[in-house]
Amino acid sequence: MSSKKQRKKLGEERLQRIIDLCRSVEERGLDPFIVDVDDVIEVVQEYFPEWELPEEFCLDAKAIHQLASVIKLQSDWVKQRSTSLYTDPFLLEEKIRRAGKEELANIFLKAWRPIVELEQISPHSLAEAIKYWQALLPLSERWLKTDFLKTEAGTATREELIQQRILAETVFSEELEMFWEELKQRVGGEGKVPYWDFVGAETYPETLRRAYMVSFLVTYGYATLEVHRLEEEMFLKPFEKPKSLLGKQQLVSIPVSVSFQEWRKWMEGKQD
Amino acid sequence: MKRKSYYARKIKRATHLLFYKRHRKPGVKGWELKKRLGSDYPKVLNILDNYLEKLDLKIKTVFEGEKPAEKPALEELNKARFYVTLRGGLTPKETKLCGWRIDDIAGLAMSISYLISKKGRAPREEVEDLLRNKLPGWRVDMNMNRYIRSGYLAEDENKQLYLDWRTRAEVDQNVLVDLLLGAES
Numbered sequence: 031m032s033s034k035k036q037r038k039k040l041g042e043e044r045l046q047r048i049i050d051l052c053r054s055v056e057e058r059g060l061d062p063f064i065v066d067v068d069d070v071i072e073v074v075q076e077y078f079p080e081w082e083l084p085e086e087f088c089l090d091a092k093a094i095h096q097l098a099s100v101i102k103l104q105s106d107w108v109k110q111r112s113t114s115l116y117t118d119p120f121l122l123e124e125k126i127r128r129a130g131k132e133e134l135a136n137i138f139l140k141a142w143r144p145i146v147e148l149e150q151i152s153p154h155s156l157a158e159a160i161k162y163w164q165a166l167l168p169l170s171e172r173w174l175k176t177d178f179l180k181t182e183a184g185t186a187t188r189e190e191l192i193q194q195r196i197l198a199e200t201v202f203s204e205e206l207e208m209f210w211e212e213l214k215q216r217v218g219g220e221g222k223v224p225y226w227d228f229v230g231a232e233t234y235p236e237t238l239r240r241a242y243m244v245s246f247l248v249t250y251g252y253a254t255l256e257v258h259r260l261e262e263e264m265f266l267k268p269f270e271k272p273k274s275l276l277g278k279q280q281l282v283s284i285p286v287s288v289s290f291q292e293w294r295k296w297m298e299g300k301q302d
Numbered sequence: 303m304k305r306k307s308y309y310a311r312k313i314k315r316a317t318h319l320l321f322y323k324r325h326r327k328p329g330v331k332g333w334e335l336k337k338r339l340g341s342d343y344p345k346v347l348n349i350l351d352n353y354l355e356k357l358d359l360k361i362k363t364v365f366e367g368e369k370p371a372e373k374p375a376l377e378e379l380n381k382a383r384f385y386v387t388l389r390g391g392l393t394p395k396e397t398k399l400c401g402w403r404i405d406d407i408a409g410l411a412m413s414i415s416y417l418i419s420k421k422g423r424a425p426r427e428e429v430e431d432l433l434r435n436k437l438p439g440w441r442v443d444m445n446m447n448r449y450i451r452s453g454y455l456a457e458d459e460n461k462q463l464y465l466d467w468r469t470r471a472e473v474d475q476n477v478l479v480d481l482l483l484g485a486e487s
Contacts, residue, residue, distance in 0.1 A: 138411030
């Protein structure tokens with residue numbers, strides 16, 4: 031058993047070395063032919079039957095992927111050699127090193143065909159710019175300074191702060207839990223309630239507030255949304271205990287429109 | 303007569319599109335020309351190119367991948383980028399008009415040729431070391447950034463340099479290599 035473990039460990043190390051070698055060839059522009067592809071494939075094949083865990087297969091796939099990149103570099107190298115552009119790099123490098131500044135510049139000028147590009151203002155764009163300038167407010171008006179009123183420092187009670195909406199009456203989490211309880215009581219035997227029947231309220235601002243709270247109930251795993259696309263119906267289903275779905279499954283966002291028109295339509299339907 | 307005026311109108315429009323820089327990069331993509339000039343834009347460009355020859359200018363086509371061996375298909379042309387470039391070369395005196403000093407051009411020539419010799423890419427440090435042989439150190443970094451900014455060279459996150467779009471559009475790499483190898487030094 032322990033020898034199997036040791037073999038696995040050795041295999042992982044060898045794969046990691048292959049990955050590092052291929053990566054350095056790719057990143058540092060080293061000669062891609064220093065990687066012996068046959069050797070690498072042999073190593074990968076040798077250890078493949080040992081792999082059992084997803085991480086081990088990932089490492090194996092990574093090694094193959096890096097090897098593929100090196101093979102591409104090798105193929106590019108061969109392609110480049112076969113083009114008319116190929117010249118012995120050492121010879122070319124030597125020529126570059128030896129050539130004087132002026133000689134190099136003169137040679138370059140014979141092969142250089144600069145792009146002709148113009149930038150010019152037109153009467154039309156000038157007229158547009160003047161129109162924009164005329165409509166532009168002065169900076170003093172755009173960056174209006176805030177005037178401060180000097181007032182005497184005083185005290186305020188908690189009730190006053192709640193009245194001024196600086197403090198909430200209850201802590202948000204408490205409010206959310208209360209809302210969750212309300213949802214649990216409202217669902218029937220099916221364990222779910224139509225979205226609008228729960229969110230809809232007598233006033234539009236209150237409906238918005240309830241929709242806002244519902245979005246947190248669903249996001250924090252207190253409830254879930256059941257969407258029947260064909261029937262265009264949505265239901266809210268509370269959970270008995272909050273479920274954290276973060277990281278456990280793919281989360282999806284469902285945009286729900288709670289417009290004034292929709293609220294009115296719902297109110298009319300309710301009155302009928 | 304009607305046909306003549308049709309092409310005259312299209313040539314004017316093509317001139318505006320090709321000469322004036324409208325995006326961050328100069329030049330126009332084939333599909334853009336097709337949209338503005340119609341599907342016979344290669345013919346319009348051909349007529350314009352003949353006209354530009356008298357002015358020592360030419361329309362240069364830079365294909366997305368390698369240059370097709372045979373006559374390019376319309377689809378390849380649509381993906382290509384078209385520029386107006388000089389047809390003949392510049393004299394050393396004229397380069398001053400482009401705002402380039404002889405040192406800058408020599409440095410650019412060296413960097414491009416070195417990258418060609420290294421199969422199109424090399425570490426920035428290596429190219430800079432080579433430049434430092436003949437240019438003062440403070441100028442090397444400045445020039446290198448200028449070549450990158452202008453689109454002659456590109457640099458990746460591993461500090462590797464590549465030949466960029468402007469080199470492909472402006473420099474005849476075959477001619478440059480031949481000239482360098484034929485140089486007496």
